[in-house]
Structure formats: C-alpha cells, structure tokens
Amino acid sequence: MSYGQVNADVIGTSVAGSNLGAGNASIMKNRLINGDFKISQYNGTSSVTPTSSGYQIDRWNFQLSQSSKYSLQQNAGSVTPPVGFANYLGITSLSAYTVGASEQFGVFQAIEGFNTADLGWGTANAKTVTLSFQVYSSLTGTFGGSIRNSGTSRSYPFSYSISVANTWTSISITIAGDTSGTWVGATNGIGLYLTFGFGVGSTLSGTAGSWSGNNYISATGATSVVGTNGATFYITGVQLEVGSSATGFEYRQYGQELALCQRYYQYIQTSASNDRLMVGNSYNSTITTFIYSYKVTMRSAPTVAVPNLGAVLNENVAWYIPTSYTVSATNVNNAIIAANLSSSGFGTNNFAWWGQTGSSVLTVTVSAEL
Amino acid sequence: MYKQIKDKLTGDLLPIIQRVSDGAGIPFDPDNTDYQAFLLWKSEGNTPQPADEVTQ
Numbered sequence: 001m002s003y004g005q006v007n008a009d010v011i012g013t014s015v016a017g018s019n020l021g022a023g024n025a026s027i028m029k030n031r032l033i034n035g036d037f038k039i040s041q042y043n044g045t046s047s048v049t050p051t052s053s054g055y056q057i058d059r060w061n062f063q064l065s066q067s068s069k070y071s072l073q074q075n076a077g078s079v080t081p082p083v084g085f086a087n088y089l090g091i092t093s094l095s096a097y098t099v100g101a102s103e104q105f106g107v108f109q110a111i112e113g114f115n116t117a118d119l120g121w122g123t124a125n126a127k128t129v130t131l132s133f134q135v136y137s138s139l140t141g142t143f144g145g146s147i148r149n150s151g152t153s154r155s156y157p158f159s160y161s162i163s164v165a166n167t168w169t170s171i172s173i174t175i176a177g178d179t180s181g182t183w184v185g186a187t188n189g190i191g192l193y194l195t196f197g198f199g200v201g202s203t204l205s206g207t208a209g210s211w212s213g214n215n216y217i218s219a220t221g222a223t224s225v226v227g228t229n230g231a232t233f234y235i236t237g238v239q240l241e242v243g244s245s246a247t248g249f250e251y252r253q254y255g256q257e258l259a260l261c262q263r264y265y266q267y268i269q270t271s272a273s274n275d276r277l278m279v280g281n282s283y284n285s286t287i288t289t290f291i292y293s294y295k296v297t298m299r300s301a302p303t304v305a306v307p308n309l310g311a312v313l314n315e316n317v318a319w320y321i322p323t324s325y326t327v328s329a330t331n332v333n334n335a336i337i338a339a340n341l342s343s344s345g346f347g348t349n350n351f352a353w354w355g356q357t358g359s360s361v362l363t364v365t366v367s368a369e370l
Numbered sequence: 371m372y373k374q375i376k377d378k379l380t381g382d383l384l385p386i387i388q389r390v391s392d393g394a395g396i397p398f399d400p401d402n403t404d405y406q407a408f409l410l411w412k413s414e415g416n417t418p419q420p421a422d423e424v425t426q
Contacts, residue, residue, distance in 0.1 A: 300402050306393065307392065324393060328377070330395055338378075365394075368402065
C-alpha cells in the first residue's frame with residue numbers, strides 16, 4: 001500500500017497525479033466569502049436601488065459615483081442559475097448613463113488580511129492565484145475588473161469576454177502574484193480588493209493583464225453595463241484560489257458560510273410575539289440596560305444599531321415600548337445597550353427581557369465591515 | 371451628525387459616539403469603518419453634539 005507524501009503546501013495522495021493543497025485543498029481554498037451569493041442578510045431577496053456606495057449583500061460592497069443607475073438583487077430576473085448553484089447576484093441598469101472619466105460603478109469584496117497573508121504578495125515569494133466565476137449578461141463583449149491592495153497603490157486590471165448573451169459563461173483568470181508594493185499581512189485589515197466593474201471611467205481603467213502602480217478598478221475598453229438601459233449582469237461562483245488553474249467551487253455548508261459573513265455583519269430580528277433577544281435589568285423607571293452577545297466574534301469592535309425597538313418586559317409582568325436606545329459599549333464579543341422608556345412600571349434592578357410583543361419587532365444590526 | 375455619550379453612573383464621556391441619524395453606537399476603534407468616517411467628518415471642522423446630562 002502506498003502512502004502520500006507531504007511537502008510544504010502540497011499533500012500527495014496514493015492516486016497518481018492527485019494532490020491536496022496548492023489550489024486543490026478543500027479548506028480555505030476560496031479566499032472569498034459568499035462567492036455564491038447565498039447569504040443575503042442586508043436585503044434578503046428584495047431588489048435595491050442604491051443611492052450611495054455600501055454593502056447590500058453579505059461581503060459585497062457596491063460602488064456608484066451617481067445614485068440610482070442600477071438595481072441589484074439576489075437572483076434578479078429569476079433565470080436558472082448555473083449547474084451547482086442556487087443563487088447569483090443580479091445587476092440591472094436603470095438608464096443609459098455615460099460614465100465620466102473618474103467615475104466608477106461596480107462591486108468589490110475586501111478580503112481580510114488574515115485570509116490573504118499566505119499569498120506573500122509584495123515579496124519575491126508571491127503566489128499565483130486564479131480567479132474563476134460564472135457570468136451571464138444581456139450584453140456581449142469584453143468586461144473588466146481588478147485586484148488592488150488596501151492602499152490602492154497597486155492594481156491588476158483583468159478582462160474577460162462574454163461572447164453569447166443571456167447564457168452562463170465560465171471564466172477563469174490566472175494572476176501572477178505581485179512581487180512589489182505594500183500588501184497588508186496577517187491582520188484584520190484589508191488584504192486585497194477584488195472588483196467587478198459595471199462601468200468604470202478611463203482614468204480608473206488600465207491595461208489588462210499586468211500589475212500597475214495606479215489605482216485601476218477595471219480594464220481599459222471594458223463594456224459599461226450602466227451604459228445600456230435595461231442591461232443585465234449576473235454573476236455567481238466567484239472563487240479566488242492559490243494556483244495557476246481553476247478548480248471546482250468550494251461549497252460550504254450554509255451555517256458555515258453564514259458564520260463567516262457574521263464576522264462582518266449580523267442582522268438579528270425577532271420572528272414572533274414573545275420572542276426575546278436579550279436579558280438585562282432596570283436602572284430606573286426610564287432606563288433598562290441589556291447585554292447583547294454576538295453570534296460570532298466580530299472582525300473589530302462593531303457599530304451596533306437597533307432599527308426596530310421592540311418591547312421591554314418587566315419581570316414577566318408587563319411590556320413597555322421603548323422610545324429610543326443608547327449603545328454604551330461595544331467590543332468584538334458583545335454590546336451593552338439601554339432601552340429608553342418614557343415611563344414604565346420598572347423600579348431599580350428589576351429583571352427585564354428585550355424582545356417582541358405583538359407586531360413590535362426587535363431588530364439588532366452589528367457591523368464590522370471592511 | 372454625531373453625539374457624545376456619557377456614562378450614566380460616573381458622568382464621564384464614553385469611548386463611543388452616537389450616529390444621530392439612526393442612533394447607532396460607534397466604538398472608538400480605528401479598525402471600525404464608521405469610526406473612520408466619524409474622524410473624517412470631524413477633520414472637516416465638524417463638532418459632535420454634547421452628551422445629555424446624566425440625571426440620577
């Protein structure tokens with residue numbers, strides 16, 4: 001019986017030509033999170049027309065120099081996803097907009113430095129990576145995007161072709177690691193940006209296929225999706241892995257992918273009357289203080305908000321509707337939040353729950369996005 | 371627009387800022403992008419609203 005051989009980052013198997021590692025490992029192969037767009041805490045399955053840049057689907061940050069030029073939605077247009085996938089990101093252009101030289105429309109994922117440090121970028125030992133994805137558009141032509149460092153002083157514009165409209169097309173792009181520039185190492189900062197352009201101006205576009213010292217977001221000559229009213233652009237199965245060839249998409253269990261997303265953003269809401277999210281006690285008749293523990297440890301001390309105030313239950317006797325809330329502490333594990341009441345039956349140090357009564361839902365959002 | 375927060379026991383300012391538009395609490399953590407946005411807003415000459423006085 002033969003056994004495998006273990007090298008630095010490759011585990012050989014007893015099957016000739018079959019290895020684990022160096023792009024074939026099944027753990028942390030894909031440096032992207034939610035590359036198949038199955039987690040959608042921000043907007044669920046609703047269509048959104050962003051008016052400013054920001055996160056709209058987990059781990060994906062949408063950029064726009066002008067408001068309302070495109071809408072986005074998980075599974076927009078309800079086309080059949082490519083084989084092996086249930087979800088995709090769908091972009092729909094809402095006008096025929098001519099992108100200015102310094103304007104940009106697109107979506108990026110910022111990958112945390114802890115998950116890119118081993119790439120060794122910025123050193124002589126920089127590893128080659130391969131980007132792969134499936135794309136579907138009403139447009140044909142050359143499209144573009146880029147990889148950049150956190151300081152946006154290094155960029156690698158890439159291009160890819162869609163030759164048949166309204167058909168899922170598999171794309172694979174191999175990128176030699178950058179041996180120059182400053183790349184964040186093993187920290188909770190931004191390791192790299194991966195961007196897909198929907199319309200990027202000439203000043204922010206560069207020659208595809210080589211590293212540059214400029215902040216290029218896309219490739220020169222790339223098709224502008226926002227330039228055609230009603231144009232659609234769908235994408236899924238996005239994977240960035242070590243190695244010079246694309247391997248199969250790294251499927252993760254739903255709960256695993258959700259937990260990975262929750263390191264950056266959590267949306268928690270009661271689902272029925274009498275649901276409770278927090279326990280605490282009263283400071284006096286108008287302030288009741290709670291500790292809220294997050295689902296997973298956050299990337300950094302997060303911003304905490306309570307967009308729906310729910311209700312506070314006093315000693316299992318009576319519910320009171322808060323008028324506002326105050327976050328007095330937040331760290332990577334939990335937050336202290338006060339529910340402010342105009343009046344209540346609370347005395348000092350009464351036991352309290354914070355949750356939902358009737359249709360008064362309680363929602364908590366926690367954000368430590370990059 | 372932002373507002374300072376005081377500890378209701380000691381009356382001391384807390385290392386957290388409230389975003390007035392939605393009441394969100396933003397920690398003084400340089401890795402927090404909302405805190406970075408607050409610092410940028412402040413560097414443009416803006417001043418946060420003072421905290422409410424603490425009443426016992």
